[in-house]
Amino acid sequence: MVDHLRQRESRRDRGAGSADLAASPFRVDRDRIVASPFFARLGGVTQVVSASGSGLLHNRLTHSLKVAQVGRAIAERLVSDPDLAPLLEDLGGCDPDVVEAAAIAHDLGHPPFGHLGEQVLDRLARHRFGLPDGFEGNAQSFRIVTTTDTRGPLAAGLDLTAAVRAAMLKYPWTRLSHPAPHPRDLPDPPRGAAEPRDAPGTGSSKFSAYVTELDDLAQARVPFDGRVEQWQQTVEASVMDNADDIAYAIHDLEDFHRIGVLQHAPVSAELGQWEAERAEFAALDTAELSARQRKPGQSLETLRRRLHTRDSWMFDDDAFAAAVSRVRAELVDDLLAAPFDGSVAAEQAFGRFSSGWTARLVAGVHVVANPSTRSGHVLLGRRQWHEVQVLKFVHRRFVLLRPDLALHQRGQARLLTKLVEALEQWLGDRYEADRLPRRLHDLVELARVEYTDLAEHQPETLIGATGEATRGPAAVSSLAKGRAVIDFVASLTDAQAASLLEALSGRTGQFWSDAFVL
Structure with a gap:
């Protein structure tokens, strides 16, 4: 790979006399990301559920650091x-510094309140503001490093190298329009490219760039033309993606055992019952399986069938059964067997589980020249892939689907919705136009320039699921205000979002000069 192509900037060459401390351009990228206020705010952003000051749960910052650690390894x-x-040279290279920088940056755009916040802001962006590409955390991260952060040498973005920007693109396409043909139309779409089953016509469920950053996406991918397909991750993006999966699968389970949410009995019953009645479960038709939805083992059998259908390129029944057995032995019968009590023995059990599983999964990562469209060039071994699926199942089934968590998250969804509505009303108040938060005002002006340019030169990118193009200054202004409000809210911590809504509702005791925004 020609280094100067991988290092090419999005808008300009780095000038002499830069304040950057590192000699390597990829280390410079890492340093700029770490120095960004968007990175600092991740310490106050939910990973799965709010830590509420306990200090016992991972947040988006500690998660990002673990992804960087695993990715570099x-x-x-x-x-x-x-x-x-x-093979690595043919595919475009694999630099540990690039992977580490991309891993540190991959969650910069994650909004308040975890994935729940992402879903709420996406609905509001599309349905309330008519933004064709809505909101997506990965795309927001890319927008921050290329556009809305101002800690680079000039006023827009961080001026990261092409390699690092490309490594951030886990889903290197926009929601609806790029590339053409769009990967959602492939016979077996890449992971994340397919449309949600309950929302046909809305575009890919996951994507890594908005149309406002389409030029940045294209420029970052130029060094990889002819090396990987337009819709494929670079090797470095694929490494980062696998590291994200590994960190998520391990440390979130530890978190919820530590605070007493993940209990031994129900997890043991689910996995043990499926193992004991594996053949009987497999013989049930879909209706019979659905009728037994409260019986232990039913949810795991549903996962087995879904993986068989969705990921037949990798799935194997015997490997799945072996993964269930290993997770039951090492997670359920070892780690979860005794409640966490803060003792030395309990902490040592965490250490054994975390280090052992991380080393095992990292050791299974390998590179292939011609992967399935469902995978990048870097992927887990067959056994490890099944084990990650089972670990993630335990997390989803026994944490994310809990009714008490749903109650908590409904309140957070209402908070974000009300905050977006309040800011939109403020933007529409001509008597208060001169007293808008300066950052919100700047974001409106930035988005107005972006959407004006797109409407003039690339109007097809502003056609949403309705098939109608954005036309006229009023429509462009409406899109700009919507994007600005979404950008503004997405840049808050959990606590800032709650405090800002209280202030806008007149119910706060916080002093008016306290900062709410970056």
């Missing part, structure tokens, strides 16, 4: 293998 392992060097 994978990259160093791959580049140390001389047999892989020709």
Whole structure:
């Protein structure tokens, strides 16, 4: 790979006399990301559920650091293998510094209140403001490093290298329009590219760039033209993606055992019952399986069937059964067998589980020249892939689907909705136009320039699911205000979002000069 192509900037060359401390351009990227206020705010952003000041749960900052740690370990392992060097070179390279920088940056755009906040802001962006590409956390991260952060040498973005920007693109397409043909139309779409089953016509469920950053996406991918398909991750993005999966699968389970949410009995019953009645479950038709939805083992059998259908390129029944057995032995019968009590023995059990599983999963990562469309060029081994699926199942089934968590999240969804409505009303109040928060005002002006340019030169990018193009200054202004409100709210911490809504509702005791925004 020609280094100067991978290092090419989005808008300008870095000038002499820069204040950057590192010599390597990829280390410079890492330093700029770490220095960003968007990175600092991740310490106050929910990973799965709000830590509420307990200090016991991961937040988006500690999660990002773990992803960076795992990603760098994978990259160093791959580049140390001389047999892989020709393939890695052909695919565009694998630099541990690039992977680490992309991992640190990958959640910069994550909004308040975890994935719940992402879903709420997406609905509001599309249905309330008519933004064709809505909101997506990965795309918001890319928008921050290329557009809305101002800690680079000039006023827009961080001026990251092409390699790091490309490594952030886990889903290197926009929601609806780029590339053409769009990957959602492939016979077996890449992971995240397919449309949600309950929302046909809305575009890909996951994507890594808005149309406002389409030029940045295209420029970041230029060095990889002819090396990977337009819809494929770069090797470095694929490493980061696998590291994200590994960190998520392990540390979130630890968190919820630590605070007593993840209990031994129900997890043991689910996995043990499925193992004991594996053949009987497999013989049930869909209706019979649905009728037994409260019986332990039913949810795991539903997962097995879904993986068989969705990921037949990797799925294997025996590997799935072996993964269930390993998770039951090492998670259920070992880690969860005794309640966490803060003792040395309990902490040592966490250490064994975390380090052992991380090393095992990292050791299973390998590179293939011609992967399935469902995978990047870097992927977990078959056994490890099934184990991650089972670990993530335990997290979803016994944490994310809890009714008490749903109650908590409904309140957070209402909070974000009311906050967006209040800010929209403020933007529409001509008597208060001069007293808008300066950052919100700046975001409106930025988005107005972006959408005016798109409406003039690329109007097809502003056609949403309705098939109607955005026309006229009023429509462009409406899109700009909507994007600005979404950008503004997405830049808040959990606590800032709650405090700002209280202030706008007249119910706060916080002093008026206290800062709410970056």
